[in-house]
Amino acid sequence: RQQIALGDVNGHVEEMYAGHTVVKAYCGEADSIRAFEKYNDDLYDSGWKSQFLSGLMMPLMNFVGNFGYVVVCVVGAVLAMDGKIEFGVIVAFMMYIRLFTQPLSQFAQAFQNLQRCAAASERVFGFLEEPEMEDETGKQALLGASGKPVRGDVEFSHVKFGYDPSKTIINDFSASVKSGQKVAIVGPTGAGKTTMVNLLMRFYEISGGSIAIDGVDTKSVPRWNVHDQFSMVLQDTWVFRGTVRENIAYSKPGVTDKQIEDACKAVGLHHYIMSLPNGYDTVLDDKATLSQGQKQLLTIARAMVEDAPILILDEATSSVDTRTEELIQKAMDALTVDRTSFVIAHRLSTIRDADMILVMNHGDIVESGTHEELLAKGGFYADIYNSQFALTD
Structure with missing residues (x-):
């Protein structure tokens, strides 16, 4: 949504700037400003939501990681007190939790960029999927050839x-x-x-x-x-x-x-x-x-x-x-x-x-x-x- 809204804002600004004489002549400034504000509001709305969600990812992943530590400590303590496991097992599980959550945190950090990349690549691949012009490598230039x-x-x-x-x-x-x-x-x-x-x-x-x-x-x-x-x-x-x-x-x-x-x-x-x-x-x-x-x-x-x-x-x-x-x-x-x-x-x-x-x-x-x-x-x-x-x- 942010990419689409950004395209709308840029397109509107470029269009109004290129045709400013017509806009002035027909007193279209108010309509132009209203349209800009609508596009800009869409950009603002999608922008803060994307920033909010991306900002939420890291605290969420930290919470999941720390919650894992708490669960390991509590469950490990209960089992250790019952004599079912040794203290070293608890330490090992705490290391497992760290190794498991660290890649997830890194992925969460890159998630916003991946989303932007996906949105932009839709347009790029849409352009690349358009049919190519016919390959003309084998054709000879017959018009005006041989000095004729x-x-x-x-x-x-x-x-x-x-x-x-x-x-x-x-x-x-x-x-x-x-x-x-x-x-x-x-x-x-x-x-x-x-x-x-x-x-x-x-x-x-x-x-x-x-x-x-x-x-x-x-x-x-x-x-x-x-x-x-x-x-x-x-x-x-x-x-x-x-x-x-x-x-x-x-x-x-x-x-x-x-x-x-x-x-x-x-x-x-x-x-x-x-x-x-x-x-x-x-x-x-x-x-x-x-x-x-x-x-x-x-x-x-x-x-x-x-x-x-x-x-x-x-x-x-x-x-x-x-x-x-x-x-x-x-x-x-x-x-x-x-x-x-x-x-x-x-x-x-x-x-x-x-x-x-x-x-x-x-x-x-x-x-x-x-x-x-x-x-x-x-x-x-x-x-x-x-x-x-x-x-x-």
């Missing part, structure tokens, strides 16, 4: 997937994407757009069908070999504590300063970086922070430097203003030249020029084609598009 560059042809064939095996969310997804094509994936929230990208990068294993890059099934090669073919710009930006230069050239060896500067100029971030105290060597921490839009630009610059054959843009312009979006769009157009790209967007203005638009709903492709073809059909895509660009009198 990856073209970027992607083939989805009857892909099925469900986070829960009993509940399929991607039912029968098939699509063929040629090298250099810009593919837009659109659809309502929860349609399965981001899930498809996760499956493409093998963050999850598909339940059925296959996904192939340049004719090579992604299941037949190691995961790192699949990840190596992608640059990603996600809706959730990720910037670690380090210099601007380290953030942009993340994990890619041999990146020159010119490549980093060119990428930042392309997304319009160069001027801001040069205004920082140490330029590209400024450490991004609490003192030198970036706005959400600037973080988005930085992650786009990172994708440019990565220069992988396939590009994934998941709501990449969601955190920037319209003017910056135009700048990013130009940078994106330059970035997607001769490169297969998958663009997930809610704002349909950003994907009009896509070579292919896949319209998803409830895990299936309900329509596919170019912007003009889909509008002419007057189907699901046309309804979404018209709802965004409805003309008012």
